[in-house]
Amino acid sequence: MSMEVFLSNKRGILLAYDQGLEHGPTDFDERNVDPTFIMELAAAGRFNGVVFQKGLAEKYYDRRVPLILKVNGKTNLVKGEPVARQICSVKYASELGAKAVGYTIYAGSAHEDIMLEEFGRIQEEAHELKMAAIAWIYPRGEAIKNDTAPEIVAYAARTGLEAGADAVKIKYTGDVESFKWAVKSAGKAKVFMSGGPKAPTEVDFLTQVRGALDAGATGLAVGRNVWQSSDPLRTARALRKLVIENRSVDEALRA
């Protein structure tokens, strides 16, 4: 039940690729629509982990990079209070080679209770099979006005810790100081910044990541900012410099 397998120098960069279910193929182009491309990128880019839904893991995962199996999910076609239920058993995730399960909790949703309960069960099953449990905590629903407000992000982080997550994936608040509080709220649960949509420039993105690291984050889970990049391997190298080697944005950009 350790996150160690996903870390180098106590830092980790996870390649997220669950957008096909969450957003649909509109996030993709001719190249990155193909999970084979992503699997290659994960290996060549020396990512510390790759995030797949069960269907991709079954058909494309080749065990070169540690796997986080996302065990719940939903389409964005549905309106109303969000809920995503388990679609992959923990046992099956383990058989597919996963070293961790990922689960999204929409904190603040009218269906929050369903997800907190389900994560509770999944977390125990994962730990029994020596897998880590990583929580994507996304405050959402009518009650949430701004999901990157510092107090909301800190609450998300804490929710993950309290619920037993070994690591939480949360959005960046926008500045180091307020994100520090979120990291502190997460306690011993490791914090991974959510990459989010493609940033206007690479500097913008790396600056955010640098901020998260300076605030105490363990790393990030990044998708679109890598595989929508014109040169994903170069972005991967830059991130590695920044995160694993703990360099500045400038040094990383020169990678």
Place this chain on the structure above:
Amino acid sequence: MSMEVFLSNKRGILLAYDQGLEHGPTDFDERNVDPTFIMELAAAGRFNGVVFQKGLAEKYYDRRVPLILKVNGKTNLVKGEPVARQICSVKYASELGAKAVGYTIYAGSAHEDIMLEEFGRIQEEAHELKMAAIAWIYPRGEAIKNDTAPEIVAYAARTGLEAGADAVKIKYTGDVESFKWAVKSAGKAKVFMSGGPKAPTEVDFLTQVRGALDAGATGLAVGRNVWQSSDPLRTARALRKLVIENRSVDEALRA
């Protein structure tokens, strides 16, 4: 858990006959209301598979053609956000001789979560019993304005891949180019075009099928366009020419 049993020359034509539950007998006439007629047609027309609900499989299936057992379903009498739950266990489907289970997911429905979860469980059970899992992905519900819009069809295809379907049944978008994107989005999940309601002419229908094949589809699941045809066996021969022998619409029509 292979689709091979449903393919000839890597292509497949499935005879769909789950309309009795989904639409009621209004789709039928004196001849095709009788499942015996369909079973004969499936064999004589050399279909690669036949799709039945459990009741038909129990009383009419004779194992001459590989069986896809549709394990969920609903009537169209119900209004509101669509949901269809499991009505046949995977174990029972296997005992009835099925080589695959079929399951409809109404992506975009307010009850999408119930179906994604249920399919997730069914898919794992099917694979354990060496059966394929085929997903009918039908975007529906108040949130869906046009269920053949290219981005919606591509999202449907991708949803099936991500959820672990071995094959997806989706609607045709209307043109080759946009359907290519749907096929690409489905990745290694095989794409079967949904036959849909009876087309105005046979040429219209075959042209659609040709388009789907040119876009990369593995085949189609067809019901009304065959068994509502004045000469179902002739239509079956034409489809075989078109799909399995990969001929043109003109050549197929001369079959």
Place this chain on the structure above:
Amino acid sequence: MSMEVFLSNKRGILLAYDQGLEHGPTDFDERNVDPTFIMELAAAGRFNGVVFQKGLAEKYYDRRVPLILKVNGKTNLVKGEPVARQICSVKYASELGAKAVGYTIYAGSAHEDIMLEEFGRIQEEAHELKMAAIAWIYPRGEAIKNDTAPEIVAYAARTGLEAGADAVKIKYTGDVESFKWAVKSAGKAKVFMSGGPKAPTEVDFLTQVRGALDAGATGLAVGRNVWQSSDPLRTARALRKLVIENRSVDEALRA
């Protein structure tokens, strides 16, 4: 899993007595309120089966007539979209001596999915214990304007066949021709006409039954038209003549 035990000359008359739960005692008088009276009537009237809820089977059933245990039910005090869930396990039904389970599906109700799913599970359990599964298919709910419209009755019949019912209990459409289509839609599932409320005269009732038989029905499930009759045994004899001996209404009335 055969209906044979409920048939004479391939025809069957089932004595329905689940009205106590479905309608309340308003259907009863001082005599027929007593299940002992019904048990005697079932035996003396040579019915092919008797329909009880679990409570009546436990306290009154004496095994002289084959038992159909109704395993779901509801009161008519509840308003809104109808739903009736399982209240007797299949195993317990078998221990009580039942040769079949009966289950009501309110097709078209907003809760249809719950009942289709539950019937699916019950049907498999029943077949494992060598019991038949009989579906009462009653289209109901806001979406249903007229539950004896021919296309609605045919849809009900077909729903039963598709869902795996060995027999369906449906309402009479009012004329032979349209009921023929319902019977055809039911395929190999045997059709039992629902007796319904007390008909104005015995001739009216027997004429309906004759119509159903002429349309291909296997028989009927009758309650109020027998046990609300001034001479239930005479009505039973008339029905036997009509149904089992396949006589005319006139001949039956002379019984």
Place this chain on the structure above:
Amino acid sequence: MSMEVFLSNKRGILLAYDQGLEHGPTDFDERNVDPTFIMELAAAGRFNGVVFQKGLAEKYYDRRVPLILKVNGKTNLVKGEPVARQICSVKYASELGAKAVGYTIYAGSAHEDIMLEEFGRIQEEAHELKMAAIAWIYPRGEAIKNDTAPEIVAYAARTGLEAGADAVKIKYTGDVESFKWAVKSAGKAKVFMSGGPKAPTEVDFLTQVRGALDAGATGLAVGRNVWQSSDPLRTARALRKLVIENRSVDEALRA
């Protein structure tokens, strides 16, 4: 699964004390708020049974009087259509020494289906463990205008019989004649009149009980009219004369 243990001369008086959960302590005073007082009263008053929720049975029940464990319950703080789910397992009830389980069904509630289903399961479990199943049938919800109307009370009684209750607890209709019909509707299920709120005078209360007995009731389940009495033991003696010794109200009052 017999009610015998709760009867003397085929009659029974059950001391009901589930009001703490159902109504809150407003029903209590300094004396009767204490379950020890009730346990003593049950023994000294020679009641045929005592009704407790699991918490009281665990901490106060001493096995001097047969126990009916109430296995569902709710507070009256909740508004809307009533529902009470199982809060004590049948197995645990048995371990606590219960000879019967009690379960409330709010017939007519929009959630009636949940309770009928749950009672169905509980009743079978109870019978397997040789315990009786007693149903409190309370018609309630928006659809119910008057829960002591004769046809409503008779429906309640019948619902209990059909669902497999060994005994039903129902409200008194107000007169012997109409209650007779309710008792008849309950068939072999024994009828216990519900004591209800404290009657204006003891004569009023005993007259009601006498009416219920004359109508065929087996006895009553009484709470407030005993333990809110100024002299509970005297009331208990009066009830014993009336119910068990089948005396008149006058004779009972002289007890």
Place this chain on the structure above:
Amino acid sequence: MSMEVFLSNKRGILLAYDQGLEHGPTDFDERNVDPTFIMELAAAGRFNGVVFQKGLAEKYYDRRVPLILKVNGKTNLVKGEPVARQICSVKYASELGAKAVGYTIYAGSAHEDIMLEEFGRIQEEAHELKMAAIAWIYPRGEAIKNDTAPEIVAYAARTGLEAGADAVKIKYTGDVESFKWAVKSAGKAKVFMSGGPKAPTEVDFLTQVRGALDAGATGLAVGRNVWQSSDPLRTARALRKLVIENRSVDEALRA
């Protein structure tokens, strides 16, 4: 299943720290946001128990102080009728070293039935594993106007007793006399006053606690009034004097 482990001189002070999930980190400062600080405080302050969610127990609990594992919870981001479902299994709580489980029931909520049922199951599992079951009973929802009204607090206490709680955590009513009734209503279930938000002054807080003890409470569960205190250990000492040594507020303040 005894509360003994949490008591000294039949009194107990529990250090509550489930606010991270229930309220979010807004309750915390740089020091008390860290569960290590709380664990140290629990030991150094000689608390009789410490209350953690599973995530904190897994990562911070060191067994120096008896553990109450809170097995359900929710964020306060969700609006509408409150519900909190189980997020930690009783078995897992036991493995983490807990001597009791804690569970919140929102009495009066439209979802009360879910929580009463879940607590019922959890309570039995806890007793089987020799753990106590402590109920946080918080009347809440649209139907509750004032959750410290004497009759509401007494109802909360009684609900816990009836449902089988070994101890209840309830709010203080504000005066000794009315709280006495609540304590009486709780019977043999031990009453712990809920500490609530930080009181204006320490005297205010200790006076409330003294009132609860004088009314018969076993002790209190306190969080913010201790760990938001400028000198938590001093507050702990004062509480110990007051509660365990049963001194006056003045004596306690001199601690």
